[in-house]
Amino acid sequence: MSRVTRRALQWGAVYLGLALLPMAVVLARPPDEARGLGVEFGAMLGLLALAVMALQALVSGRHRWFGATLGFDNLLQFHRRMGLVALLLVVAHPSVMLVSRPAWLDYLDPREETLRALTLMGLLLATLLLVATSLWRLACGLSYERWRALHGVLAVAVVGGGLGHALMVGHYTAGGAGLLLALLIVMSLLLVAETRLLRPWRLRRRPWQVVETLPVRGEATTLVLAPVGRHRLAFAPGQFIWITLGDTPFQLQQHPFSIASSAERPERLAFTAKQMGDFTATLPEVAVGTWAFVEGPFGAFLPDARNPSGxxxxxxxxxxxxxxxxxxxxxxxxxxxxxxxxxxxxxxxxxxxxxxxxxxxxxxxxxxxxxxxxxxxxxxxxxxxxxxxxxxxxxxxxxxxxxxxxxxxxxxxxxxxxxxxxxxxxxxxxxxxxxxxx
Structure with missing residues (x-):
């Protein structure tokens, strides 16, 4: 078994355990009121949906302790598929409960309790919008930067709103179960804050600078970066980095690129991109002297130089x-x-x-x-x-x-x-x- 496969199985077990943990806790001490199999099954789907949504921040957050050996591209594909799973769970949760108890359709009537009805419908709409704009970003006419901002806002709203809904219902979330669920959601939001706020704060102390902008064959451009200061980036050949161009790392404009330069020459960092998207089309105009901020390296696309078979x-x-x-x-x-x-x-x-x-x-x-x-x-x-x-x-x-x-x-x-x-x-x-x- 390869190292990547072994690590994937290990982290897969951790992921599954965290996703099922809220269900396991509430089932360990079920409430006295029995509401029927269909209703309880629908409630479990809701808890699972919320846990999966919360774990999306872990999967997509580029945390080295989590995905260093798995490959970020693999994690990205898993993140997308679990987003679809979360959507199905979010839709199935109220559907199963309402089929089991049709009288609860009144909860969606804004004439009864307007705030509750609008919250429930808003959560479903936000989840649909979150998944749709991720799958069909270009068809929606969204630039990568605008999509990234929208994706973050919607994700936080869905997870936070889902937690509020679960706590307000209170059937399973009274006492310790509610505290555990809230802790899981808070951990997810802290991971988002670490990715979007703390990392850029640290990157600002290790700036780079564009020293060459070179046109290359195939309508592509190579940008060569040099560190501003004595810091270097140690990387393995085959890995990639996230790059932000500009005076500050606190920007929505952050893109992944494979490193093209030699790992034996850390005093220069080069990447090459074809002019295909909104951002890559601007690379030929990037001026020498432009500041850059580099996060990484990431990736498990690493050949073993010790393998005699090559x-x-x-x-x-x-x-x-x-x-x-x-x-x-x-x-x-x-x-x-x-x-x-x-x-x-x-x-x-x-x-x-x-x-x-x-x-x-x-x-x-x-x-x-x-x-x-x-x-x-x-x-x-x-x-x-x-x-x-x-x-x-x-x-x-x-x-x-x-x-x-x-x-x-x-x-x-x-x-x-x-x-x-x-x-x-x-x-x-x-x-x-x-x-x-x-």
Missing amino acids: AVLIAGGIGVTPMMSILRTFADRSERLPLWLIYANPTWEEATFREELEALAERLRLEVIHVLDEPPEEWQGERGLVDRDLLARRLPADDGRRDYFICGPGPLMDAAEGALIELGIAPTRLYSDRFDIV
């Missing part, structure tokens, strides 16, 4: 950036493990870093395999998709120890993962780096 790197487009950090670092360390890079692009002109990859192949035991969708007429290399046939033809037989790292557009990653599994590669030896929030 590693296979599969990249699509600008997804090559973490691979560049890996290759540059290994070259600076004179590592001799065998490496294969399968690099897919629409055209030859969009193959970012292709000249440097040729030079790195001379310094490393590296085979670079370019794959083009629209190759030029004289092209003699691979063309089409990264599929099972291509991988079987160009990669050596798997020995049960080699690791596989994949980064790029979602369709390429899905296809590469499926093809490798078809070839008998264990999923525990597949490492995928997925981000689609910038």
Whole structure:
């Protein structure tokens, strides 16, 4: 069992225990009034919904003690799926209770108790809005910064309002059970405060500065940062950072980027991004001298230089950036493990870093395999998709120890993962780096 799998199982057990803890406490000392199986089941769904919503702050908060070895992209996917689970629980909670006791529909009548009715409807609407704007941010016309602010406000409102609703009902939350539930919610809000307030406060003491803005092939831009002062950022090749550009770290503009530079040269920090979103489109205009604040490093996209079987790197487009950090670092360390890079692009002109990859192949035991969708007429290399046939033809037989790292557009990653599994590669030896929030 890999280290990442083992840690995922351990933290999964902790997560499940925390999610079920409020239910376990109230069921340990049930109230005297019996309200029927349907009503009680609906109440349990409500407690579970509130616990899951509270735990979202833990999953998405980039806490190193929690997700350092899991990979933030994996946590992000889990966060999104649990958001959908929370939505289903929030909808199921009143639905089951009202089906069991139709007379309680009066609670939703604003003519009876206006504040209570509006609170219940507001909680449901806020949860729907929270999930919908997360799944369809671009369709809603929200910039990343505005979505981030809205997401935070709605999340705090739903969790805080849910706690207030549970305490006001009081059937299960009287006494110690209510105190435990309140403690869980307060811990969640404290995690939010640590992420949004305390971390930027600490980052302001460790500023960086843009020292180079370089256009690169494939409509991409490389920004090179240098520390202002004597501090450095120790990172492993393949990791990523969150970056805020500007005079202060207290901004909604904070974006994740894979580090592209060598871990052996911490006096310079480089990342490369293609002009695809609202923020990345502005990178070519970033002036030298602009201040930056760096949070990190994060990520478990880490090849083992001690593995004699080496590693296979599969990249699509600008997804090559973490691979560049890996290759540059290994070259600076004179590592001799065998490496294969399968690099897919629409055209030859969009193959970012292709000249440097040729030079790195001379310094490393590296085979670079370019794959083009629209190759030029004289092209003699691979063309089409990264599929099972291509991988079987160009990669050596798997020995049960080699690791596989994949980064790029979602369709390429899905296809590469499926093809490798078809070839008998264990999923525990597949490492995928997925981000689609910038």
